[in-house]
Amino acid sequence: MVDHAVLLEGVTRTYGNGATEVAALRQVSVGFTRGSFTAVMGPSGSGKSTLLQCASGLDRPDSGAVLVAGQDITRLGEKELAVLRRDRIGIVFQAFNLVPSLTAWQNVILPSRLARRRPEPARVHELLNRVGLAGREGHRPAQLSGGQQQRVAIARALLSRPEVLFADEPTGALDRRTGHEVLALLREAVDAFGQTVVMVTHDPEAAARADSVLVLTDGRIDDVLDRPSAEQIGLRLGGLR
Template sequence: MYPPNASPVLALYDVTKVHGHGDAAVRALDGVSLALPAGGFTAVMGPSGSGKSTLLHCAAGLDRPTSGSVVVDGHALESLDETALTRLRRERMGFVFQSFNLVPTLTVAQNVTLPLEFAGRRSSPAVVRTLLERLGLANRADRMPAELSGGQQQRVAIARAMLARPAVLFADEPTGALDTQAAREVLDLLREAVRESGQTVVMVTHDPVAASYADSVIFFADGRIDGSLPRPDAATVAARMARLASAVPAAQAGGVR
């Protein structure tokens, strides 16, 4: 469950996102409002074309909504220019994607500290070492990404996202490229980050098992929130997703994510 009386660290107010113009316009988000507290793990799910990835991109400032307001850690994103928005993403947001996005010519430790270096900030070697130990990477600090398994590479990506202790960690299908065991390890790490460090995680996933690691699941359909499920289990999530998928017209499949 979410912490009681927690203030929102991420809030969307009547957010819309329209792709295209005229008859070809697609409304990917249709007046979405939600507030997520600090220290929670939220999964976002929906059929293909439901708008779940568009929601994440707008919430993280990777895309600008057509209308409405997004507030992250007290900052209204629409009021920021691109320079300020980039700075906020570096300092107060973390990102983990299906592709690991590691620099192949840098070591594990160098990949982890790279975003801080871009931001002109120094990282304590002791802090980096402690974080790598916590994620089971202490003996891999000097290895190159090509020497690691997929699960280990994703753990490096999580360490990189967590190093600056962001207000929100956004994860877009973080287990999509992993086998079952590696996926469990990654999800355990994300859940531990919430439980032990008070981290806030927002994860887009298509996998009911992955969603069951979250405190709550938000379901999307046709660009709108279609309910939520606290304390989810995989079977209940799968059943809810099956109902949503059956309601999606065949012509809509493959549309906006």
């Protein structure tokens, strides 16, 4: 029996009403195996970000079920969802969602402090160093570039070693070298710590770091590629409109 960290069953999500209604997801059923790295790709408007939002509990589907560690999170109240996201899920947004008045260090440890946990300083140092921010621990977001702010967000999401990490274009604002370092960090989270990573990306090279690539079109699963190369991904996506 496959051990799914996250399982979507018949998930549908629409926005708008009547003539303006748009179906972002249409009866999507897919499982993300525990300890796997999945890249989610597809044309603009294919439902990639909506998939992440529903899978992480940030958005509720109109129908269907979303199970995280066997628990149907569509049945949870907002407080229960908040606790689940805090304790078992890490999320890296396209928007960095940093607190402007806090330093990089303080932003990284903020979720832990809110949960009344004391993070290990050595772990915080390690993460900030791994994402290329050694020596900038005391800088506030306004003193950091967009790419550096994204690195803070990634370190924050990884600090508690969540069971599942959802990442929406985590390398989109980074230079090539730092992007590779971040992808290596995500890969290590899977290989060394058994975490599950689900990453939306438009970059075939980034997607090639994953175990599999889930291709969406028009809110439906169009294909699943097993350990494809960047070239194979590019060719597959090249035929999509």
